[in-house]
Amino acid sequence: MIAGVEPLLSPFSLGRPLAMDTVHATHSLFPVAEQSAAVITNAAVNAEYKHLIVAVEAPAIDVVAGQFFHLLCPPSDGAAPFLRRPMSVYAADRTRGCVEFLYKVTGAGTRGLATLAPGDRLNVLGPLGRGFTLAPSWRHIAVVGRGVGLATLAPLALMAERADVGVTAILSARRPDLVMSVELFRAHGAEVVVVTDSDHSSDVGNVERLLRGLATRHKADALFTCGSNRLLLLLQQFGKELGIPGQVALEQQMGCALGMCFCCVRDFHAADGGVEHRRVCWEGPVFDLQEPLSW
Amino acid sequence: MVDLAVDIGGLRLANPVMPASGTFADGLARVIDFNRLGAFVTKTVTRELRAGNPTPRVAETAGGMLNSIGIPSKGVDYFISQTLPFYRRFTPPLIASISAPTADGFASLAAEIGVAGVAAIEANISCPNLEQDGRAFAMTPQATAGVVARLRAATKLPLWVKLTPNTGDIADVARAAEANGADAVIVANTILAMAIDVETFRPRLGSITGGLSGPAVKPIILRQVYQCARAVKIGIVGCGGIANGNDAVEYLLAGARAVQVGTATFVHPTAMIRVVDELDDFCKRRGFARVSALTGALMSAGADETDVEWRQEAGE
Numbered sequence: 018m019i020a021g022v023e024p025l026l027s028p029f030s031l032g033r034p035l036a037m038d039t040v041h042a043t044h045s046l047f048p049v050a051e052q053s054a055a056v057i058t059n060a061a062v063n064a065e066y067k068h069l070i071v072a073v074e075a076p077a078i079d080v081v082a083g084q085f086f087h088l089l090c091p092p093s094d095g096a097a098p099f100l101r102r103p104m105s106v107y108a109a110d111r112t113r114g115c116v117e118f119l120y121k122v123t124g125a126g127t128r129g130l131a132t133l134a135p136g137d138r139l140n141v142l143g144p145l146g147r148g149f150t151l152a153p154s155w156r157h158i159a160v161v162g163r164g165v166g167l168a169t170l171a172p173l174a175l176m177a178e179r180a181d182v183g184v185t186a187i188l189s190a191r192r193p194d195l196v197m198s199v200e201l202f203r204a205h206g207a208e209v210v211v212v213t214d215s216d217h218s219s220d221v222g223n224v225e226r227l228l229r230g231l232a233t234r235h236k237a238d239a240l241f242t243c244g245s246n247r248l249l250l251l252l253q254q255f256g257k258e259l260g261i262p263g264q265v266a267l268e269q270q271m272g273c274a275l276g277m278c279f280c281c282v283r284d285f286h287a288a289d290g291g292v293e294h295r296r297v298c299w300e301g302p303v304f305d306l307q308e309p310l311s312w
Numbered sequence: 313m314v315d316l317a318v319d320i321g322g323l324r325l326a327n328p329v330m331p332a333s334g335t336f337a338d339g340l341a342r343v344i345d346f347n348r349l350g351a352f353v354t355k356t357v358t359r360e361l362r363a364g365n366p367t368p369r370v371a372e373t374a375g376g377m378l379n380s381i382g383i384p385s386k387g388v389d390y391f392i393s394q395t396l397p398f399y400r401r402f403t404p405p406l407i408a409s410i411s412a413p414t415a416d417g418f419a420s421l422a423a424e425i426g427v428a429g430v431a432a433i434e435a436n437i438s439c440p441n442l443e444q445d446g447r448a449f450a451m452t453p454q455a456t457a458g459v460v461a462r463l464r465a466a467t468k469l470p471l472w473v474k475l476t477p478n479t480g481d482i483a484d485v486a487r488a489a490e491a492n493g494a495d496a497v498i499v500a501n502t503i504l505a506m507a508i509d510v511e512t513f514r515p516r517l518g519s520i521t522g523g524l525s526g527p528a529v530k531p532i533i534l535r536q537v538y539q540c541a542r543a544v545k546i547g548i549v550g551c552g553g554i555a556n557g558n559d560a561v562e563y564l565l566a567g568a569r570a571v572q573v574g575t576a577t578f579v580h581p582t583a584m585i586r587v588v589d590e591l592d593d594f595c596k597r598r599g600f601a602r603v604s605a606l607t608g609a610l611m612s613a614g615a616d617e618t619d620v621e622w623r624q625e626a627g628e
Contacts, residue, residue, distance in 0.1 A: 046345075047342060047343055047344070048342050049342040049343045049581075050343065051343070051580060051581060051582060089579070096374070098372060099372045099373070099374075099375065099376060099377055099526065099579070100370070100372055100377060100578060100579065101578075101579065125372075142343075142581065269367075270367070270368055270370065272369075272370045272377075272379070272578050273335070273339075273577065273578040273581070275337070275339035275340055275342065275343065275581060276337055276338070276339035277334075277335055277336055277337040277339055277340060277355075277577070277578075278334070278335060278370070278379070278381065278578060279364060279369070279381050279384050280367075280368075280369045280370040280379070280381065282364065282367065282369075282384070294363055294364065294384065299339060
């Protein structure tokens with residue numbers, strides 16, 4: 018990622034010291050940087066989720082689907098969280114110079130994020146981790162997500178559209194009003210199937226039936242998932258049975274997000290048949306579908 | 313032009329700022345210029361392959377964090393064949409952090425790891441997660457003397473010894489390290505601690521207890537650096553809650569010759585660069601030509617020496 022990035026800040030050409038404020042970096046020289054991003058909007062999308070858009074510069078704008086940022090969340094109830102919070106990217110627009118996040122308000126970090134108003138600043142570190150990849154031979158992919166995983170999978174729609182790869186997205190939620198990303202997937206030409214707990218259409222048996230239909234119609238050259246252990250196990254079994262490759266994005270509590278602290282390890286099948294730890298921040302967060310033991 | 317170079321523990325460093333073991337790896341090179349650091353300190357290597365502790369491995373606390381990572385290690389061969397080659401492209405010297413469950417294990421590991429590209433050894437005789445109930449060599453002067461003597465006999469490389477704050481008299485432990493051949497001591501490691509989730513009644517760390525680090529520990533470790541500086545002549549590396557230039561200056565004034573930055577890097581990956589820049593600014597502003605002149609330059613607060621001695625004996 019560092020290739021082709023012009024060194025915008027030179028201590029000789031600018032004649033002024035580099036910023037010594039909360040962000041201390043010559044960030045345009047490096048593929049990952051801390052930067053103070055201006056909040057454009059931060060609005061509720063439903064009863065549980067908010068949609069945050071911030072303005073960023075390089076290298077953040079080089080983010081790809083499946084990558085994440087590590088956010089220094091502002092205080093809520095008087096106290097700021099000490100550590101950053103990882104957040105997968107929901108969308109990124111290079112021409113407008115912004116990145117977007119979709120988040121559920123659950124803890125101290127996201128409560129802090131929820132207080133942000135347009136014009137406020139948010140310290141973001143990124144882009145981080147390994148994102149999704151599309152093989153040249155794939156013509157149509159199946160995307161199966163649930164809950165917060167819908168945000169992580171959403172940028173796949175644009176990535177696939179640009180690669181001229183068709184997408185069918187099976188989007189799962191507890192109730193119809195909690196389904197997200199439907200419009201985003203459709204806007205990029207994806208076929209969307211909504212399944213919910215309230216009408217039992219999200220049952221594993223029904224999702225498997227939908228996947229078999231896609232495979233029969235050659236619309237499942239690869240499987241992508243995030244957000245549900247049930248769905249991961251289904252896709253692993255289904256992919257193994259039909260020989261379909263796939264990718265899964267994982268979540269885990271993180272410390273540094275740069276592979277240094279080994280806080281975010283999860284269990285994976287090792288090549289020798291045993292189980293090994295891998296860092297979600299560094300070896301992931303996107304992994305081969307068959308590798309993790311659980312979501 | 314401030315001279316930031318320091319001599320410590322058998323090494324000359326371009327500046328006194330380096331990472332704390334376990335908070336640094338190749339991934340940070342994606343964010344900062346490694347050639348601006350005074351030294352590299354690797355994650356602790358053990359001879360045995362270690363998976364580390366159960367998750368959750370980190371918990372936030374007021375002004376800091378708890379960790380119980382458990383020193384996951386891929387062993388010596390991986391370190392020599394994979395970790396070391398990455399750092400050859402950079403100029404700062406590399407200090408290899410090692411740990412072992414026995415004094416013999418420490419000695420043989422020090423001998424084995426003393427290959428080209430390793431400038432010094434940091435013996436982590438203090439990690440509180442390693443042994444039952446967090447007991448470690450550095451908890452007593454006797455155990456420290458034994459393991460440091462074995463290490464000294466096993467390696468010709470500069471020998472740095474990382475002490476634990478979880479001991480009654482850290483100055484005595486530092487004296488034991490010095491008397492048995494240590495070239496420098498790192499003061500200190502994390503403070504044994506725990507946190508409980510009142511909703512679930514469960515400990516917030518997978519291994520129940522862990523080590524506290526971050527700004528919350530700085531005043532405690534600073535006091536320990538001050539005590540050690542009065543007890544030994546070898547170099548002291550201050551390590552505890554340093555996040556900016558002023559934090560580092562405090563440690564130097566208390567008697568440290570260099571500092572390690574750890575937890576702050578998790579929050580701001582550029583923290584070490586900030587400390588270097590702000591140390592430089594501080595020296596310029598206060599008219600110090602050399603950063604080394606700050607070491608031990610603490611002014612006593614009006615009390616004469618006998619008064620200070622008396623208060624220490626009274627247990628303050």
